[in-house]
Amino acid sequence: MTPDDPTTPPGRPLDLPNISLAPKVVLHDHLDGGLRPATVLELAREVGYPDLPADDAESLARWFRDAADSGSLERYLETFAHTVAVMQTPSALRRVALECVRDLAADGVVYAEVRYAPEQHLARGMTLDEVVEAVLAGFRDGEAEAEAQGRPILVRCLVTAMRHAARSQEIAELAVRYRDDGVVGFDIAGAEAGNPPTRHLDAFEFMRANNAHFTIHAGEAFGLPSIHEAIAFCGTDRLGHGVRVIDDITLPPGTDLAAESFDGVELGQIANMVRDKRIPLELCPSSNVQTGAVASIAEHPFNVLARLRFRVTVNTDNRLMSDTTMSKEFYRLAQQFGYGWADFERFTVNAMKSAFIHFDERLALIDDVIKPGYAVLVG
Template sequence: MSTRTVPTPQELRSAPKVLLHDHLDGGLRPGTVVELADETGYSGLPTTDVDELGRWFRDAADSGSLEKYLETFAHTCGVMQTEEALSRVAAECVEDLADDGVVYAEVRYAPELFVERGLSLEAVVEAVQDGFERGRKAAAERGKQIRVGQLLCAMRQHARALEIADLTVRYRDRGVVGFDIAGPEAGYPPTRNLDAFEFLREQNAHFTIHAGEAFGLASIWEAIQHCGAERLGHGVRIVDDITTADDGSVSLGRLAAYVRDRRIPLEVCPSSNVQTGAASSIAEHPIGLLAKLRFRVTVNTDNRLMSGCSVSSEFAALVDAFGFDWSDVQWCTINAMKSAFVSFDERLDIINNVIKPWYAERV
């Protein structure tokens, strides 16, 4: 990394940032979880003390296992089974991101997880969009501009991917910008949902795939070569195809070279990766090497509640661990905006009129 001015945590909060990998049901405010549990009759919370609940989510997620990490979502999804709850969570999500300096975000969730009380998939998408619009307007009233799009996830262990892909296409002009598959990687390869990806490609629709987090190179290879993923959710296990010699020289395997050469974006989530065991610590996270080798790295939160993080705090951790400076933060931010699932004109507008002018004074 270069040796320019080191950003402080507070300065990072004010910097315009772009977020591509953030789960709606992983970003609730602890107080909202408690209030919605009371309003909706959900009785499964481990505690109703707001501070204790926030700590519980972080501690429960610190398991070193993706499967155990995912179990924490039973509580957030449990309180998000009404249109009112979905809209509230979505609105607060946008406000929280805007307060953290995020100017563009793609927030993902699996509509199929919110139909336990009879909501239709369409009602879920529309409730979330209503919340996003309310959150955007509330942020704008405080002088904070943010653009937010929905990414609809299918759960890879279920059999509804084609149905969710069709929902994505039907709502792509009404707030939905793309598709993803989520859930446990091991035992559920991306090709299990190949019909959904073929449909999306036929429809000229955008999609990313969770790959290379809990499972290795095979998951990444399938996501790209069989399914046609435009981006990789996490993707950090691509480091398994990179060899560092004793003299410090680095060589890339065929897959790693392909990912770098094609500029396939990596939606890296450092804190989450440590929690799920994909990395042993932030200091030893592959993002340092991947950034140095100029893979198209983006910095993301994954689940702000479970990781107790924000985009700003993720960057602050990288400043501490790898000496990231303003030029590195800008580079990751532009990487992310280049990789967004909105039109070329919209991407250029945010890069040229929002991101670059702000960083020009610091880089």
């Protein structure tokens, strides 16, 4: 046994009920990928959207999960047609944002950066600004409710541009325009193949010129070239997923991916740069399996990257499609790699250090919320 072994006393057992009590930080969570199935059904009825693949919440939840289990990022992304379709009014966006905060707070999340693509919510006449204002209003509603219930949470958002479209400059300007109201950064997302991040250099240059943060979906489906471009040419602050950085790490034959140390590994130039510069990896274990970025949780490079001291963070990506929560992601990793409370405290501090809010706010959450919260669990 090691001090981090979840079966080792003292400390509470590392099971789902206790994990739900642990303070958690999520940096990579999509608003349109986290709706409650019942809400999708109700909003579809309100707006007259007839194309849902199921007519009860349980069946709809199962459909989203099964449809996302395709092993293809492109097919995975197709499931969002249904959630985006019912998020086309200010009231719908505000409700979805409020419920997002409720669900994260109930799972013990104390800080969240939730992302969405404003350009996908204009079908019924909203402007980009109206989309952002509705979502921010919902986040504020949720924060106030959580505070009143004794489960305070701070929620900020990233506005995302679709990498196959041509509105990234507008979205970057939107991020800067609302930077003092709750938008803390910019992102690009969508199918990586054929849509390199360098297509959006103007937007990234605009963000840098305005001293603003951004992350880039890279290294999920397309591998090292995507990571290289995101870092070397675009100057990203974080890597959305970044899981394929493992392709630049040579492991000895027969290496046990669940080992506690990795001797004899060789890091290539990209992997060394990611680690040396402490570029955060927004890893999403369950989603990475669903999209085919990795074959299984057992084969996920999370443990290799964590033990080699990359700045790994744990994230949900899309809670609806992956039928997941932060607690479930922690539990799956604990079951597979034998992590204990000290490991999850480190991953959580990693995430908080990497957040796009100011240093004093990050430090306060680490010192006043995260560390005391884990101290209670360790005993």
